[in-house]
Amino acid sequence: MQNSNHKKDKKALRINISAATQQFLDQSHQLLIDGVWVDSKANETIETCDPARNHVLANVAIASSKDVDQAVKAARKALKGPWSKLTHFERARLINRLAKLIELNTDLLTEIEVLDAGMSTNIARLTVSNIVEMLEYYAGAAQRIEGITTTSPRHLTDLSEALTYTLKEPVGVAGLIIPWNAPAISAMLKLAPALAAGCTVVLKPSEKAPLSSLLLGQLCLEAGIPAGVVNVVNGLGKVAGVALSTHSDVDKVSFTGSTETGRKIILAATGNLKKLSLELSGKTPVIVMPDADFDEVVPGIVNAAFFMQGQNSMAGSRLFIHESIHDELMDRVKFYTEQLVIGHGIDPATVIGPIISEQHCKKVISYIKTGIKEGATLLSGGKQLSGPGLYIQPTIFTDCTPEMTIVREEIFGPVMTVQKFSTLDIDKIAELANNTDYGLSGSVWTKDLAAAHALVARIRAGQVSINCHRAIGTNIPFGGYGQSGWGREYGQEGLNAYLETKAVTAKL
Numbered sequence: 001m002q003n004s005n006h007k008k009d010k011k012a013l014r015i016n017i018s019a020a021t022q023q024f025l026d027q028s029h030q031l032l033i034d035g036v037w038v039d040s041k042a043n044e045t046i047e048t049c050d051p052a053r054n055h056v057l058a059n060v061a062i063a064s065s066k067d068v069d070q071a072v073k074a075a076r077k078a079l080k081g082p083w084s085k086l087t088h089f090e091r092a093r094l095i096n097r098l099a100k101l102i103e104l105n106t107d108l109l110t111e112i113e114v115l116d117a118g119m120s121t122n123i124a125r126l127t128v129s130n131i132v133e134m135l136e137y138y139a140g141a142a143q144r145i146e147g148i149t150t151t152s153p154r155h156l157t158d159l160s161e162a163l164t165y166t167l168k169e170p171v172g173v174a175g176l177i178i179p180w181n182a183p184a185i186s187a188m189l190k191l192a193p194a195l196a197a198g199c200t201v202v203l204k205p206s207e208k209a210p211l212s213s214l215l216l217g218q219l220c221l222e223a224g225i226p227a228g229v230v231n232v233v234n235g236l237g238k239v240a241g242v243a244l245s246t247h248s249d250v251d252k253v254s255f256t257g258s259t260e261t262g263r264k265i266i267l268a269a270t271g272n273l274k275k276l277s278l279e280l281s282g283k284t285p286v287i288v289m290p291d292a293d294f295d296e297v298v299p300g301i302v303n304a305a306f307f308m309q310g311q312n313s314m315a316g317s318r319l320f321i322h323e324s325i326h327d328e329l330m331d332r333v334k335f336y337t338e339q340l341v342i343g344h345g346i347d348p349a350t351v352i353g354p355i356i357s358e359q360h361c362k363k364v365i366s367y368i369k370t371g372i373k374e375g376a377t378l379l380s381g382g383k384q385l386s387g388p389g390l391y392i393q394p395t396i397f398t399d400c401t402p403e404m405t406i407v408r409e410e411i412f413g414p415v416m417t418v419q420k421f422s423t424l425d426i427d428k429i430a431e432l433a434n435n436t437d438y439g440l441s442g443s444v445w446t447k448d449l450a451a452a453h454a455l456v457a458r459i460r461a462g463q464v465s466i467n468c469h470r471a472i473g474t475n476i477p478f479g480g481y482g483q484s485g486w487g488r489e490y491g492q493e494g495l496n497a498y499l500e501t502k503a504v505t506a507k508l
Contacts, residue, residue: 034074035227078228099135172251197498282440364413430458439481
């Protein structure tokens, strides 16, 4: 449905889902600990909702700190058990088996992501395809975990022969804490390399969208992954998240979420100096040079800003346009944006889905009000739509300045801010882009590839694209500079994050 005629018509919001999806929703949703589905020790549950209808999907058990402790103990036991005796090739076979099961359940996992996380069907199906690809990639990587031989210390080799080599060993028990915006692929982005490395895991999904993680746990058991290797503890961040990140028997925490929460995890990890991987907030610059191709730029920058309703840290929320093309380009951007179909993600025509919760809706609307108050020009959108679902129109602000709140802070919603620039000096343009605490992503749009590469080299971000946006892939390392995080995920660097290197020297 278009943003101009979004209706509060419950008949229009009736949706058709598969029998398999309904069966999954109707089943009990417990905690997965040591290969068994169990109730929370606190006997507490929480509702998880379809944000496109404000409709309760299921009641889900939420873990207490005692449940988390039990899950960690199960992971530690599994780490020392049969899992540790498997060869790299045997682990790879299990990972490939999991990939095949997920591929067979593509429709089910797609619908769960649409219903629980508010994704569009097209995006959800793409993420499931990426999950399968990711598992296949790390199954292959598991078979190539190898050390090296190297020269031995001189004080030994002067006296006799010596052999020095390295071993790659799993970090140990990994706590995986994931967000609600793309829960299935966020889980697999951590789970696949952790399994490939030989780690055992305790996965804590967001309480706002836990269902796909539960389904993944179920499929792990069906794939034959041993009990205790993968544990899933739904729960609140302030309880289960804190218990996991402070636990003295957890060797590593991999977290995706806000910078604010990332700081708390850093402090929590100091007890036993856990290894940390942190993919945090972003405020991504999108730079459009005067020679850019409008036919590519318009859909490119609109999708950059409003992909997943802007509820992703790579969202191109800071748009910089050369003044010579600003007015014409923004006219076209406004028109294109206002044609985007808003509605339930189960409709394949939908581009803009719902905001995840009422609380988050209020937060995004408050940012929009702040933008108006601070003097930005509201070019398009800016309103929450009526109806049972939680929808906010794609919103565009022009005449923005660097000090504005909407320019500086991550909104995590469908809000684009636009700033003009007049210079063609690459250093000065990069300075505008780098005027942020974050450095996760970015993009540059121009026909001049020499200028593009020069500009990309100066942008401080972990991933920058030229004439496209959000060009991430299984084999491409991804992570942030500055307050956008620590470490890299995807690719070989993603696997290395779950491995320790041990050096061995033997005097012969």
